[in-house]
Amino acid sequence: MMNPRLSLMSVLLALPLAAQNAAVGDKVPDCKFPTFLNGDGRQSLSEFFGQPVMIDVWGTH
Amino acid sequence: MPSAIKHNEELAPKGLVTILVEAQGANEAELEHFLWKTFPDNECFSSVGVSVPLPPSDGIPHGGLIGVDGTLLWAGNPLSATKKISDLIDAELVKVKKGWGDTAEARKVRAALYGKGDLEAANTLVAAMAEGQERTALQAEVDARYTSAKNAIKNLQEQGRWLDAQASAKTLAKGVAGHEAWTAEVATILAEFDSDAGKAELAADKKLEKAIKLLRDKKLDSAPKALAAVVKTSANTKVGARAAKIQTALDTPLK
Numbered sequence: 001m002m003n004p005r006l007s008l009m010s011v012l013l014a015l016p017l018a019a020q021n022a023a024v025g026d027k028v029p030d031c032k033f034p035t036f037l038n039g040d041g042r043q044s045l046s047e048f049f050g051q052p053v054m055i056d057v058w059g060t061h
Numbered sequence: 062m063p064s065a066i067k068h069n070e071e072l073a074p075k076g077l078v079t080i081l082v083e084a085q086g087a088n089e090a091e092l093e094h095f096l097w098k099t100f101p102d103n104e105c106f107s108s109v110g111v112s113v114p115l116p117p118s119d120g121i122p123h124g125g126l127i128g129v130d131g132t133l134l135w136a137g138n139p140l141s142a143t144k145k146i147s148d149l150i151d152a153e154l155v156k157v158k159k160g161w162g163d164t165a166e167a168r169k170v171r172a173a174l175y176g177k178g179d180l181e182a183a184n185t186l187v188a189a190m191a192e193g194q195e196r197t198a199l200q201a202e203v204d205a206r207y208t209s210a211k212n213a214i215k216n217l218q219e220q221g222r223w224l225d226a227q228a229s230a231k232t233l234a235k236g237v238a239g240h241e242a243w244t245a246e247v248a249t250i251l252a253e254f255d256s257d258a259g260k261a262e263l264a265a266d267k268k269l270e271k272a273i274k275l276l277r278d279k280k281l282d283s284a285p286k287a288l289a290a291v292v293k294t295s296a297n298t299k300v301g302a303r304a305a306k307i308q309t310a311l312d313t314p315l316k
Contacts, residue, residue: 020114021114021115021116021117022114022115022116022125022133023116023133023136024116024133024134024135024136025132025133026132026133027130027131027132027133028114028125028127028131028132028133029114030114031111031112031113031114032111033080033106033108033111034108034109034110034111035089035108035109035110036106036107036108037089037092037093037096037106037107037108038103038104038105038106038107039106039216039220040106040213040217040225040229041212041213041214041215041216041217041220041222041225041226041229042209042212042213042216043216045113045114045127046131047205047209047213048078048080048127049127049129049130049131050129050157050171050174050175050202050206051076051077051078051129051153051157051175052076052077052078052126052127052128052129052149052150052153052154052157053077053078053079053080053126053127054065054068054069054077054078054079054080054124054125054126054127054139054146054150055080055082055113055115055124055125055126055127056062056065056079056080056081056082056105056122056124056139057082057084057113057115057118057121057122057123057124058062058065058081058082058083058084058121058122059083059084059085059121059122060083060085060087060091060092060095060315061085061315
């Protein structure tokens with residue numbers, strides 16, 4: 001049986017990538033981060049524009 | 062992940078923002094637990110439960126590099142393109158410093174705004190521009206940056222990070238010096254740190270910082286006691302609530 005976390009990961013990786021994903025060369029749509037550890041108080045992606053932003057999607061398992 | 066943390070350590074002081082997004086279903090407490098135990102020195106912004114607007118991927122790690130103007134410059138597996146990513150980041154950091162745009166005026170405004178954090182200088186440069194689309198767009202950028210910086214201070218206070226909030230407020234005060242209305246608004250924010258409630262938050266945060274240093278130094282035997290002391294002595298403060306949240310996270314291993 002598939003590990004439930006792996007199954008959930010598949011869903012998480014697939015679902016968010018529906019309507020508002022940017023392709024390379026596109027302006028990136030805004031998104032809000034519900035919480036940040038180590039943040040500086042900014043909570044929306046667009047607030048970081050003006051600086052390069054590296055997003056790294058990873059897993060704890 | 063460790064490579065992203067290392068990259069961030071090197072380049073965050075120059076302006077890179079690194080956002081780690083956990084995508085295997087951990088909740089916030091579990092993520093915090095994992096990071097304290099595994100990467101206590103991590104300074105990257107770290108989040109869970111968010112859909113990032115990147116191209117589809119069928120695995121992790123994956124990621125994307127967004128340029129200073131909000132354009133997606135690269136996407137894919139960050140481990141497979143370290144040199145390319147590094148070169149792209151370097152080029153973007155030059156833009157942060159020197160500004161970017163089609164005209165010399167736009168580049169000057171953005172160099173002041175993003176490179177130096179001098180909002181008033183950027184505002185003055187925009188005011189001297191001829192009326193038109195470019196001026197309107199740049200004024201919107203300056204105003205958005207100011208609003209974002211103000212809101213960020215409030216958010217940090219709410220999160221119980223009063224020392225960071227105070228440092229941000231002082232930086233913002235420098236950046237708006239010379240702008241009468243902004244200076245007055247920031248003075249009001251700064252005054253909060255001199256109030257009795259503000260002083261209590263700052264005192265609590267100094268204690269919490271010591272407890273957090275123990276966590277960063279991997280002194281996991283003494284850190285919980287230090288955290289408990291902050292929770293006990295700083296009840297009814299935002300900082301106390303943050304300390305309690307870290308306590309909870311330390312007791313919440315990944316399922």
